[in-house]
Amino acid sequence: EDQVTQSPEALRLQEGESSSLNCSYTVSGLRGLFWYRQDPGKGPEFLFTLYSAGEEKEKERLKATLTKKESFLHITAPKPEDSATYLCAVQPQNSGYSTLTFGKGTMLLVSP
Amino acid sequence: DVKVTQSSRYLVKRTGEKVFLECVQDMDHENMFWYRQDPGLGLRLIYFSYDVKMKEKGDIPEGYSVSREKKERFSLILESASTNQTSMYLCASSSRGGSETQYFGPGTRLLVL
Numbered sequence: 001e002d003q004v005t006q007s008p009e010a011l012r013l014q015e016g017e018s019s020s021l022n023c024s025y026t027v028s029g030l031r032g033l034f035w036y037r038q039d040p041g042k043g044p045e046f047l048f049t050l051y052s053a054g055e056e057k058e059k060e061r062l063k064a065t066l067t068k069k070e071s072f073l074h075i076t077a078p079k080p081e082d083s084a085t086y087l088c089a090v091q092p093q094n095s096g097y098s099t100l101t102f103g104k105g106t107m108l109l110v111s112p
Numbered sequence: 113d114v115k116v117t118q119s120s121r122y123l124v125k126r127t128g129e130k131v132f133l134e135c136v137q138d139m140d141h142e143n144m145f146w147y148r149q150d151p152g153l154g155l156r157l158i159y160f161s162y163d164v165k166m167k168e169k170g171d172i173p174e175g176y177s178v179s180r181e182k183k184e185r186f187s188l189i190l191e192s193a194s195t196n197q198t199s200m201y202l203c204a205s206s207s208r209g210g211s212e213t214q215y216f217g218p219g220t221r222l223l224v225l
Contacts, residue, residue: 034213043116043202043216044155087155091212097162098143098212099170104154 002027006088006103013078013110021073021086021106029093033071034100035064036087044087078110115139116217118203124223131190133220135203141215142208144186146170146178148199149219155202161186162208193224 003026013019025033032051036044048057050066057064061082063074073086085107089100119134135144145160147170157170159178167178175197179187186205190197200221204214 032212036216041219041221043204043219046213046215049213097160097168098206098208098214099145099157099160100214102155104152 002090002092002101004088004090004101004103006086006106008106009104010107011109013075013108015079015110015112016077018074018076018078020075021108023071023073023088023103024069025071025088025090026069027090027092027101031091031093031095033066034089034091035071035073036089038085038087038105040085047086075108078108080110080112083108083110116203116205116215118201118217118220120220121218122221122223124225125190125193126225127194129190129193129224131193131222131224133188133190133201133203133222135186135188135205135217136184137186137205137215138184139205139207139215140183141205142183143206143212143214144180145204145206145214146176146186146188147202147204148172149202150199158188193222195224198222198224 005024007022035047038044048064053068085105087105089102116137146158147155161167161180177189203217206214
């Protein structure tokens with residue numbers, strides 16, 4: 001069974017204090033790993049897709065990396081507007097209909 | 113930009129009522145999905161559809177049905193709403209092949225009294 005575990009569940013940072021969020025996964029062959037950002041009361045917003053170990057993607061203060069067992073979302077010098085819940089999801093190789101298995105998310109709060 | 117819209121942001125219904133949630137996407141995506149999201153449980157897949165009139169059960173289909181009569185529209189139906197169906201409902205769509213990224217709508221917060 002595919003599993004995704006995100007840690008920590010919640011993280012509080014001061015503005016400018018860099019950190020990383022972790023997404024550990026177990027899947028029978030990975031087609032893709034997805035990161036989303038979700039603001040309270042809204043739908044998830046797509047950030048990145050990673051396909052193979054060693055791949056990295058960046059967007060503003062966010063950088064996502066992938067190994068064979070986990071992915072990290074690095075946040076450099078965060079600002080209060082980066083406060084959100086960050087969701088990780090995996091798509092297995094044998095997913096015929098591009099279904100995703102989601103983790104429960106990390107709630108990030110950045111204080112000014 | 114991909115756009116997925118949902119018919120209501122907030123909905124209040126009574127136990128036993130039939131409830132329709134509608135989702136429309138404008139990117140000609142083949143796949144559409146319905147999830148519910150609850151605190152501590154994350155996103156759980158209810159149903160999905162990979163083509164017009166085609167549907168597959170997700171992880172928690174009990175108490176729900178779906179309809180896809182047109183490619184751009186996917187409806188979730190609660191045949192007889194119950195209080196344990198109070199939740200945030202999220203619709204998503206994706207293309208077949210390529211990145212298959214799922215794009216989400218804004219969500220419908222449903223309260224069943």
